[in-house]
Amino acid sequence: MAILSKIRERSMFLILVVGLALFAFVLDPSTISDFFNSTKVNDIGSVNGETISRQEFADALEAYKQSSGGRVSEMQAAKNVWNSLLRQKIYETQLENAGITVGEADIMKALIESSGVQNQPRFQTEGLFDKSKFTEFLATIKEANGDEWRAWQQYMTSLKSNLQKTTYDNLVTSGLGASLKEGENKYLTENTKISGKYVYAPYTLIADSLVTVTKGDVKKYIESHASNYEVEASRDVKFVKFDIKPTSEDEEVIKQAVAGLIEDSEKNGIKLTGLKNATDYVEFFNENDSDVSFDDKFQFKVQVPQVIADKLFEGKEGDVFGPYKDANFFKLSKITEVTQLPDSAQARHILVPFVGASSADPSITRTEEEAKVLADSLIAAVKKTPSKFADLAKDFSSDKGSASKGGFYDWFGYNRMVPEFRDFVFKGNKNDLGVVKTVFGFHVIRIEDQKNFQPVLRLATFGKEIVASDATENTIYQDAELFAQDIANGKSYDETLKEKNLKSLPAVGLKALDENVPGLGSEREIITWAFEKDVNVGDYKRFDIEGGYAVVVLTNKTAKGLMSVDKATATVRPILVKEKKAEMLEAKMAGSTLEEIAKSAGQTVRNINKVNLQSPTLAGVGYEPKVIGAMLSAKENEVFNNVVGDRGVFAFAVESKELPTALPNYDTYRKRLANERRNKSFQIFEAIKKASDIEDNVGNFYGIQQ
Structure with a gap:
């Protein structure tokens, strides 16, 4: 983007913002009370009554960002840290209720046993881990209380959190085994074959237009299934994008x-x-x-x-x-x-690193001069006895990957190696020997083979990016400003769109900690604006965005709590339509025999032939596990009516149940059942989390009042 957008509206804008903020502070007494309210200032959430302070969150966030090396965005880091703190608090409470504590001794034991500690040379004596060296190291950095100690503290906090999770999961799953009798029941339930007859009245018998679903029906359903329709605070916007493109x-x-x-x-x-x-x-x-x-x-x-x-x-x-x-x-x-150059080559090499070379092992102590002397002596030995190259590579090369193969690199392309190594191998001739210095050290190289010679060019390719001129950018800026001014002057958004032949795009369900606006990319400023307390539905603002401008209008504000009827209708209506159709079909399926029921419903009696729960499909109907499960539990030769399935309403009579062949042992099924139960640690945590009293105000940390 040209420089106009970088200087436009900066200095005066900042002065106005500061002035208006001070003015608002004076006029709005709630701002003053918020400022002195320690709960709003110092806490960003709680779990089962235990608060998570702003300082605790900030410290954990900073440590997380440092450990991730800046590879995670601010908002993603905030979400990860909040979830981590939630998990930590929840597990601490559960273990406390169980009378179990993860103490310092447990953390130290896990720390000492971690491979990251065990394999560090500075904590070893003659190649073996030395606990005294490690504890002395911790004591030293703790006394200094610098960044290194804080990094180790963060690592130990992470270890504690993992220990708590593992301890609790093990505690729960130890009671989630299965008996042989349960294994036998699982085998019988899955493999018992059912035969009989049924009547099927599909939902498609009743047209959707004959079913009425009111807003009151949707509201009642949401309220009776509240846990499935709880939503975070969110905002909906629509926008017009003005791209700065070169003419x-x-x-x-x-x-x-x-x-x-x-x-x-x-x-x-x-x-x-x-x-x-x-x-x-x-x-x-x-x-x-x-x-x-x-x-x-x-x-x-x-x-x-x-x-x-x-x-x-x-x-x-x-x-x-x-x-x-x-x-x-x-x-x-x-x-x-x-x-002309080959497009691929084979080579052998012996890598001799020195102190300071890239990827050099910490144990390397030789200087650059000493490394060069060693490399020269190795090439002299190879020249004298070429067959020694492979053995010398195994003994002297620091490139462990190739050393085990006698220093050999099989066919590799021109761009595979660092420039000095590449140029020697591809510009030289087969069997050439030489010493080449790279960032990794000195290489003793022999060209083993080359193939596919073809023309190549060395080019000086100069380029200028095609960008919009200042005049073009200014025109686009004026277009965005005029669009915003038209709305400010009383024209409706849609009317202005039509008049200027512009396209509007929606962005629905933006959350307080989101970063991306669909259609615009990473535009955190827009989300922050949409959540400002004084921004109301219908308000608009022009934003500088990557590659242009956007005029954004707030179209909806959803408060934290139950989903609104309007938003839930799309998902709830099909459920209610199916329920109402089931009631209407049930009224049609009258009679005491399958024949009477089929006649009243205008359907036929169908056969069931050896179906089971392992493959719960009815021929001509489809997947119906609930219906086949009901058949499995039903008495034989008794008519069951108005059984609601996934695709319609059923009546059936089971004529026979064919048990599978008895097994000499049901341990395989017992183990499978036990493993299924034990592999539910995630569901266990989610269930505990759902039952916990959680207050999430992380948005406050970023100045968002939800």
């Missing part, structure tokens, strides 16, 4: 500017070297502000810009091509070298 005129200006860099030129009496006559390409790229980095490695035909690949490989050294459009750039390419 054809902008493109032409950039294209001509790039074209002007081919030949030498003069500006203000200073001679400027063009790409055609340039020899210092790094300097040329810097002086002319290339948006493409200079890359001097050789390129095969599939690697050069494909829009001009054929022409490039017909050219010769010194030729300049362009300007040409490649993706979102106008480029110039100059051929600086033409040669």
Whole structure:
């Protein structure tokens, strides 16, 4: 984006914001009471009456962000930390109720037994873990009370949380075994084959138009199933996006500017070297502000810009091509070298690292000079006796992956290795020997083989990104401003859309800690605005967004609690329609025999042939586990009517139940049942969480009053 959007409305805007904030503070006494209310200031939530303070959350959040190395966004980090604190508090309460405590001794034991501690050389004596070294280390960093100690504290807190979870899960699952009798029952239940007859009245017999579902019906259903329809506070918005895109005129200006860099030129009496006559390409790229980095490695035909690949490989050294459009750039390419290289090679190497080399083991103590002497002595030995290379690699190479194979690297491509290693192997000849220095140390290399020689080019490819000009950006800005002003002057949003032939997009169900607005991307500022206490439905605002502007209108505010009738209707109505249809079908299915029931419902009597719960499907109907489960429990030769299934209402009579062949032992089924029960630790936690009294005000931490 051009610089206009970076400077527009900044200084005066900040002054106004500060002034208005102070003014609001003076006028609104609730703001003052909030400020002095320690609960609102210091607490961001609670679990079963135990508060989670702002400081506790902030410390955990900072530690989490440090441990994740900044790879997690702010809002995702906040969600993860809050869930972690919830889990920790819930498990602490459960263990406390059970009379179990995870103490310091348990944490220290887990810490000492962790591989991350056991395998650190600084805590070892002659290759074995030394507990005294580790405890001395902890005491030292604790005394210093610096960042390292705080990092270890965070690690120990994490260990404690995991221990609590494991302890509680083990405590619960130890009581979730299964007996042989239960295993036998599972086997019989799944494999008993049922035969008989049934009548099926599908829901499709009644048209949807004949079923009336009122808002009152939906409201009553929601209230009676409250736990399934509890929702977080959310906001709905709609917006118009004004993208800043370069015009054809902008493109032409950039294209001509790039074209002007081919030949030498003069500006203000200073001679400027063009790409055609340039020899210092790094300097040329810097002086002319290339948006493409200079890359001097050789390129095969599939690697050069494909829009001009054929022409490039017909050219010769010194030729300049362009300007040409490649993706979102106008480029110039100059051929600086033409040669032939293999597209893959085999090599052996011995890596000799030194102190400070990349990925060098901490145990390495040799200097760079000493490493070079060792590498020279190794290549001398290989030259004298070439067959020794593999053995020397196994004994001396620090590259463990290849050392076990005698230093051998099988066929690898041109771009696989670091530049110095690559250039030696691909520009040299088969059987060449040499010592090459890279960031990893000194390499003793022998080229084993090369194949598929083909033309390659070294190119100097200069590029300028195609971006909108300041004039274009200003026009887009004015369009966004005029749209917002029309709404401010009393025109409706939809009327203004139609008049200006613009497209509006919705973003529904935005949560307080969300970051992304569907259709706009990461735009946290919009979500924060939508949750501001004084922003009401119908209010709008223009935002600077990535690549343009957006005029956003708040269309709905959903409070924390039960889902509104309007929002729940889409999911609840099909359920109620099915229930009402079932009632209507039940009224039709009158009679004491299947034949009478079939006649009154206008259906036929169908046969059931050896169905079971392992595959609960009725021929011509489909998957009906509830109905087949009812059949399994039913008395034989007795008519059961008005059994509600997934696809309709049923009446049936079971004529026979064929038990499966008895097994000599039901331990397999017992184990399967026990494992199913034990693998429910997640469901166990979710059930406890659901039963807990949780107050979530994490949004307050970010200034959002829900």
